[in-house]
Amino acid sequence: SGRWARAMAILREFEEKCGTPIGKLRQVADAMTVEMHAGLASEGGSKLKMLISYVDNLPTGDEQGLFYALDLGGTNFRVLRVQLGGKERRVIKQEFTEVSIPPPLMVASSSELFDFIAEELAKFVATEGEDFHLAPGRQRELGFTFSFPVKQLSIASGTLIRWTKGFSIEDAVDQDVVAELTKAMERKGVDMRVAALVNDTIGTLAGGRYINNDVIAAVILGTGTNAAYVERANAIPKWHGLLPKSGEMVINMEWGNFRSAHLPVTEYDHALDVESLNVGEQIFEKIISGMYLGDIVRRVLCRMAEEAAFFGDVVPPKLKVPFILRTPEMSAMHHDTSSDLRVVGSKLKDILGISNTSLKTRKAVVELCNIVAARGARLSAAGIMGILKKLGRDTVKDGDKPQKTVIAMDGGLFEHYTKFSECLESTLKELLGDEVAENIVVEHANDGSGIGAALLAASHSQYP
Ligand code: ADP
Numbered sequence: 001s002g003r004w005a006r007a008m009a010i011l012r013e014f015e016e017k018c019g020t021p022i023g024k025l026r027q028v029a030d031a032m033t034v035e036m037h038a039g040l041a042s043e044g045g046s047k048l049k050m051l052i053s054y055v056d057n058l059p060t061g062d063e064q065g066l067f068y069a070l071d072l073g074g075t076n077f078r079v080l081r082v083q084l085g086g087k088e089r090r091v092i093k094q095e096f097t098e099v100s101i102p103p104p105l106m107v108a109s110s111s112e113l114f115d116f117i118a119e120e121l122a123k124f125v126a127t128e129g130e131d132f133h134l135a136p137g138r139q140r141e142l143g144f145t146f147s148f149p150v151k152q153l154s155i156a157s158g159t160l161i162r163w164t165k166g167f168s169i170e171d172a173v174d175q176d177v178v179a180e181l182t183k184a185m186e187r188k189g190v191d192m193r194v195a196a197l198v199n200d201t202i203g204t205l206a207g208g209r210y211i212n213n214d215v216i217a218a219v220i221l222g223t224g225t226n227a228a229y230v231e232r233a234n235a236i237p238k239w240h241g242l243l244p245k246s247g248e249m250v251i252n253m254e255w256g257n258f259r260s261a262h263l264p265v266t267e268y269d270h271a272l273d274v275e276s277l278n279v280g281e282q283i284f285e286k287i288i289s290g291m292y293l294g295d296i297v298r299r300v301l302c303r304m305a306e307e308a309a310f311f312g313d314v315v316p317p318k319l320k321v322p323f324i325l326r327t328p329e330m331s332a333m334h335h336d337t338s339s340d341l342r343v344v345g346s347k348l349k350d351i352l353g354i355s356n357t358s359l360k361t362r363k364a365v366v367e368l369c370n371i372v373a374a375r376g377a378r379l380s381a382a383g384i385m386g387i388l389k390k391l392g393r394d395t396v397k398d399g400d401k402p403q404k405t406v407i408a409m410d411g412g413l414f415e416h417y418t419k420f421s422e423c424l425e426s427t428l429k430e431l432l433g434d435e436v437a438e439n440i441v442v443e444h445a446n447d448g449s450g451i452g453a454a455l456l457a458a459s460h461s462q463y464p
C-alpha cells in the first residue's frame with residue numbers, strides 16, 4: 001500500500017544518511033587522529049579536550065593494603081573496597097554495592113548530591129568485615145571515579161568542566177569535585193581521604209593494565225562514551241610541567257565531544273541534540289552511546305507514524321515521549337530470534353502502547369534498530385582506529401617482533417548489546433586488515449574501573 005511504501009521510504013532515507021562505508025570510517029579515524037594532535041598541542045585547540053590526568057604510572061601489581069573506590073558517572077554509583085596483596089596475592093578480597101541515583105538529585109544542588117553519596121559510603125564502610133585490614137594508624141583512602149569532564153589540577157583534585165549524560169547541577173560546575181566530596185564526607189562523619197580522582201576510562205585503563213601489561217587504551221561504551229590512552233609525555237606540547245619519570249602520561253580524551261563533518265548526522269540526531277540538556281555538545285556521544293540509541297529509534301518510528309501511518313491512523317501518543325524507548329529495550333528487540341518476533345511485539349505493546357503489530361512491521365523495527373546500532377558500533381571502531389593511528393600501532397613494523405596491543409573495553413552498552421560489540425570488533429578488523437588485526441585485541445575489562453581507581457589510590461597513597 002501507499003502507506004507502507006512511504007514508511008519504507010523514510011526508513012531507507014534514514015539508512016542512507018546513516019551510512020558508514022569503510023572510506024567514511026577512514027575519514028573519521030583520520031579526523032580523530034588530527035583532533036588528538038590538536039587537543040594535545042594547546043588548551044582549547046580542539047573539541048577533544050585531551051585532558052592530562054596526572055596519572056603517569058599505571059598499576060604494577062605491587063599494590064598492597066585496603067582501599068576504597070567510588071564510581072559516579074551514570075545512573076548508578078558503586079562503592080567498592082578491596083584488599084590488595086601485592087605481586088603474589090593480588091586481589092585478596094573485594095566487595096561492592098551499587099546504588100541508583102534518585103533522578104531529582106541529578107538536577108538538584110551539589111551538596112544534596114554529594115551528601116547522598118557520602119551517606120551511602122558511610123553505610124558501606126560500616127559493613128567492613130574482619131577480612132579487611134587497615135594498617136594501624138592509617139586513614140582509609142579512596143579512589144574517586146568521576147566520569148564527567150574534569151579539569152584535573154593534581155592527581156587528587158579537579159574542577160568540573162560541565163555535566164553530561166542527563167546531569168545538570170549548576171552550582172557544581174567549576175568546583176573541585178574532590179573538595180565537594182570531602183566536605184560531604186565530613187558532614188556525614190566518614191573519615192576517608194580521596195587519594196586519586198580519575199574517570200571511568202582511566203580506572204578501566206588502570207584495572208586493565210593490572211591484569212594485562214599490553215593494555216594501552218580504554219574505551220567506555222555505557223550511558224555515555226569516552227576513551228583514555230597512554231601517551232608519551234614529550235608528545236604533549238601543552239604540558240609545561242616536569243616530564244614524569246616514566247616518560248608517560250595518561251590522557252583522558254573526552255572523545256564523546258568529538259565532532260567532524262565526516263560524521264553521518266541525520267535530522268533525527270539534530271533534533272535530539274537541540275532538545276538535549278547540552279545542545280551542540282557531545283555530538284559523537286549522541287550518535288553512539290547507550291543514553292541515546294533508543295531515542296534515535298523512537299524518533300524515526302515517530303516520523304514513520306506521523307507521515308506514513310506506520311502504526312495505523314492514530315499516532316501512538318507514547319511515541320512522542322522523549323527517552324521512553326531505552327537502549328536495553330531496543331537491544332532486546334534487535335536480538336529477538338523468535339520466528340514471529342514476539343519480543344518486538346511485546347516491547348512495542350508494553351513500552352509504546354502499540355498492539356497487534358504485523359510481522360512485517362516488527363521486521364522493519366528490527367531493521368531500524370540494526371541501522372542505529374551498526375552506525376554507532378562502526379563509528380566507535382573508527383574512533384579506536386584513530387587512537388591506534390596516533391600511537392603508530394595501526395601498521396605492522398618490518399623486522400620487529402609483533403607488538404601486542406590491548407584495548408580495555410567496558411560499559412553496559414558494550415557488555416550487553418552483543419550485536420553492537422560484535423559489529424564494533426568486526427569493523428575494527430576490517431579497518432586494520434587481517435595481518436595487523438592479529439596483534440590488536442579489544443577485551444572486555446569487567447568493572448575494571450572500580451578496581452582501577454582503588455589501585456590508583458594505592459599507588460598515590462599518603463603513606464609510603
Ligand atoms: P554508566 O555508563 O551509567 O556508568 P553502565 O556502564 O552500566 O553505566 O552502562 C549503562 C548503560 O548501558 C545504560 O544506560 C544503557 O544505555 C546501556 N545498557 C545497559 N544494558 C543494556 C542492554 N541490555 N542492551 C543495550 N544497552 C544496555
Ligand code: MG
Nearest residue numbers: 073074200222
Ligand atoms: Mg560507568
